[in-house]
Amino acid sequence: MxxxxxxxxxxxxxxxxxxxxxxxxxxxxxxxxxxxxxxxxxxxxxPDEVKEEVLKQLDGYWHVSNLFQMENQEIAAELLAKAAGLDAVFFANSGAEANEAAIKLARKATGKSKIITFEKSFHGRTFATMAATGQDKIKQGFGTMLETFVYVPYNDITSLEQEMDEDVAAVMLEVIQGEGGINVGDAEFLKSVEKLCHENHSLLIIDEIQTGIGRTGKPFAYQHFGLNPDIITVAKGLGSGFPIGAMVGKAELKAYFGPGSHGSTFGGNPVAIASAIATMKKIFSxxxxxxxxxxxxxxxxxxxxxxxxxxxxxxxxxxxxxxxxxxxxxxxxxxxxxxxxxxxxxxxxxxxxxxxxxxxxxxxxxxxxxxxxxxxxxxxxxxxx
Incomplete structure (x- = not known):
């Protein structure tokens, strides 16, 4: 048993x-x-370089809470933000948590609730990220989903145009749909998505949970296509096996995620942060x-x-x-x-x-x-x- x-x-x-x-x-x-x-x-x-830094941190402190100023969090955030060409980082424990943060931030920053995602997408298994996922099999048996998500076919700009309007808080996508079947975004489609977001004052969220941290030969997959997202989310490869995720966004979004707006007890844990720093220093070269x-x-x-x-x-x-x-x-x-x-x-x-x-x-x-x-x-x- x-x-x-x-x-x-x-x-x-x-x-x-x-x-x-x-x-x-x-x-x-x-x-x-x-x-x-x-x-x-x-x-x-x-990996030896990651193990060495983790062991050093284990001899320091394991947990103190995010009420304390931790220098290594600042170092990790800078490495991540600069690699992404963005400005601010929120550390979480997983990809689903990072996507939850992105969904909350997009709604708060825009004052709107409609979010468009894509068929065959996968964004997590928490209630909001499950609702964001464009696969019915993920949602079976869990009752009514959050009603603010709309799904359109991937690589089909016409379908997206029909759903885009001033009520859309964000479009959320994977440059390569991982769980959905390794479906690669078309370059023209991806640039058109970005253009539609700008025209409708909507945010572009790119889920880099599986594609990020060097997986595609660049720090992040969207960089192959010259995209300029407002928010990206990362996890998986960030900590070489230690539980860590992150949401990374533009500077103007910092005003909407002040004290009390979001949090995570274990997010940015010092041991996970040590692993992330060592991982990024190696991979982002x-x-x-x-x-x-x-x-x-x-x-x-x-x-x-x-x-x-x-x-x-x-x-x-x-x-x-x-x-x-x-x-x-x-x-x-x-x-x-x-x-x-x-x-x-x-x-x-x-x-x-x-x-x-x-x-x-x-x-x-x-x-x-x-x-x-x-x-x-x-x-x-x-x-x-």
Missing amino acids: SYLFPTYAKWDVKPKTAKGCYLIDQSGKTYLDFTSGIGVCNLGHQ EAFLEEVKQKSDNFMKELEKALLELPIVNEIRGLGMMIGIDIQGNIPAILAEIREEGLLVLSAGDSVIRLLPPLTVSLAELKKGLDIITKVLKKHCLAAI
Whole structure:
């Protein structure tokens, strides 16, 4: 009997240790990990530079509350804001909390309540972020959702134009829809969304929970498209596995989030902040991001060369180290077979194998992962004949 609520469809893998791009289970089996803890361990498992800073903080203090001035919070906020080209940071514990903060701030700053999001989006599982999510399966059984969210098809500017008006507080989007199937935003569409927001005095919120902190080869995915958001949200890769999220916004929004307007007991916890500082110092360096870009460009070419000829592969899409292989087949069964071969990967949407390798992965490790995926998919092609 388990004393846990069965909220997760757990795999038959029991971790014992993990380091770099590898995880070893309690039976001694070694897995190459292309999940990165669902886009969290961007520097791999137990990165030495992060571990060193966390241990230093553990010898200082663990928690004092946000009533105290903590220098490291200021350092982390500056690193994050400058990388984003924005001005102010609120620290939370997760992506959902960061999105909750963004929703509250947008409504308060604009005095409006209507927020437009997109079909197949995912923004969290709290009540507001669940309502913001454009997937019905996330909401089933929880009763009436908040009525201030409107959903339109992604990459369809005409549908958005029909919903935009002066009553819209914000448009909230993922540049690459992660849980929805690795759906990449069209450049013209994204710029048009920004233009519509400006014309209607609405805020542009970009959810960078999964795409941020170097995942796509830039600090944030919206920077590939020259966008200028009012608010972004980050989490996952920010703390290399320690629970931390953040909302980052423009300077003029600071006036709407004063004392008493929002809060989080554990948000900006000193240990998590230490991990975030070390993580950002490594990932936001130009040389590191250039290496991510080169490796990911090479990996995408090799994936296309090896897999697009297979009849069950519909499409390969993504950006940087966030890649989806859209296939015809039984995704849970295929993922289980890939695990059996020693590679950990994820699903996204109903038909996509999702790859989120650590950004530190080597070309040899990428090839090893590709060989396993190719072997399993070729087997399923033969079985389909």
